[in-house]
Amino acid sequence: MSQVTTTDLYEVTMALSYLREDMRGPATFSLVVRDLPPGRGFLVAAGIEAALDYLGRFRVGRSDVQDFAAALRRPVEDLEPLHGLSFDGEVRAVPEGRLVLAGEPLLEVTAPLPQAQLVETYLLTLLGHRTAVASKAARCVIAAAGRPLLDFSLRRVHGPEAGLQAARLGALVGFAGTSNIAAARRYGIAAAGTMSHSYVESFPSEEAAFRAFARTHPGPVTFLVDTYDTDRGVATAARVLADLGLGPECAVRLDSGDLGALARRARTALDTAGLAGVRIIASGGLDEYEIDRLVRDGAPIDAYAVGSRVGTASDAPYLDTAYELVEYDGRPVMRLSPAKVTVPGRKQVFRGPGLQDVVGLANEQPPERTEPLLKTVMRGGLRTDPPDTLAAARARFEADLAALPEEARRIADPVAPVPAASTRLTALTAVVRHRIEARTGAGRWAPERPGS
Known part of the structure; x- marks a missing residue:
């Protein structure tokens, strides 16, 4: 079709x-x-x-x-x-x-x-x-205040094509990477990912899971630490990273619970273990509102992975x-x-400093200090x-x-800026409205307002 x-x-x-x-x-x-x-x-x-x-x-x-x-x-x-x-x-x-x-x-x-x-x-x-x-993702960029953002939306968006677009649109507004391999290949975006809880559950212990993962992926690794008990998961991850000499550029990922409090305790545990270079990544139902709260609270989170709420623009879909x-x-x-x-009429938007926009007719000359x-x-x-x-x-x-x-x-x-209408556009609108009302009688039969 x-x-x-x-x-x-x-x-x-x-x-x-x-x-x-x-x-x-x-x-x-x-x-x-x-x-x-x-x-x-x-x-x-x-x-x-x-x-x-x-x-x-x-x-x-x-x-x-x-x-x-x-x-x-x-x-x-x-x-x-x-x-x-x-x-x-x-x-x-x-x-x-x-x-x-x-x-x-x-x-x-x-x-x-x-x-x-x-x-x-x-x-x-x-x-x-x-x-x-794209607009939802852009607000996450603002909230993150310079911290990297990762797109993890593929499994929760409304179909594979929507997942491709969520990854692309995230990259458009500044996301650092995506978990979506197809999108990474198609659009030249960095691929990023860690492990799932099922991976950890498949092994007899978290430590066994972390060591096995590091054997298969000797480069920088990210350990998911909240499968059972987050504080113990962080301690186990720190021990494995220290034993294997894998500190710099590695990370632990927090995916549930009070992310701010958990991040503070994780940072202390990692620093105490001599792993100041290990990053903390947060995920789990995040959007710009939660990211903004965590950043304002000073949570020591180095990067945020966002998924379903951003990929579906959940509050304004x-x-x-x-x-x-x-x-x-x-x-x-x-x-x-x-x-x-x-x-x-055919239109043009004339953009001035600070998004002081004027909507005018396409054949108008741009007002001073504006661009079409x-x-x-x-x-x-x-x-x-x-x-x-x-x-x-x-x-x-x-x-x-x-x-x-x-x-x-x-x-x-x-508070959004409100574009103005040009004098010519306002005049044309009035002329066309009058012509329609004269021809059709529109507006003559409007009911009286209450109390009039």
Whole structure:
């Protein structure tokens, strides 16, 4: 089954109708996050590269038409106008790694209306999921305050592909490694891992398990010390490491209990044994909130391994994304639905110092001391530049994060910057709204407010 059929049924019904009605004029759709989730002061744009790969390959084949017809319970001949449809439009997007705010387009697609409509669902799911996970991971980076982070999410995320993306997105925002071998190989990320509790349980004692592991892996090793009693596990690990002369770069991993208190006792035990170079790694249901607490409490933890809560963006697992038509055949359009009003016209985001952003029209001149955020990344259905790299995306993320106001960086109760609208965009919105209300009578039948 091709990616073309990974879409909602109504995308097909609309695209087919457009073709039947000969509505093939250029349409611009803007993909935005309407509101930030609670507890977020920013988002990290992600998924753009995958979106461009998808659009570059998009073509409705014979089997796709057959699948569409089966889904609609219609003769294949009825769906024949869709056969051969491919994407030959333009894409302007925020480069991966840049920070974005509510109401700012992550991506704008301009293409013949049937094409632009049919790619909606896939683009929404790509950018929504990856931006949500990247943003959660970025908050862990802030909380860790320079301490290395490892991605251990593969076994708890929503499928193998989600695991690959969690590893990649962690690397994008600065994670040091991943337990996911496939992701490490595909994206050039350092592979990292230790042992499981079942490994320790397989041996007659913790000491036997640690010594066996060290015999098989003579390089720097990490011993999991909480299978039975953590303090005794640390003492056993220290004895084995000292006996084998394996101190520097080795580690013990704490995976349960009061991680702060256990880390303090572990640090004392290791230092007393002359193993000041042995690191302490913490794992076990961690996210930015717990990491922030441990760092603020001064827990002597050298690195954090995060998994299910970060790989699934557990406290904000989806974004309120929308793919809205903002212009068709040269005519700006907007939606007046309650709580879902859209803004007409092709847009640009002009970024000023400290993420003082202005959302304006695409053909506006940038205000002073600003730069345009959306770049043309596809024209005529072809990429305008070679594929982006993780290193470049990470550099953009780090630069934007350094400029982010402190109140937006906070782990608890962050306050997000609010982008302004340009004078021209505000004026266009008012004109289009008035035109729609005059034509349709929208707004005339609104019920009176209570007490009015």
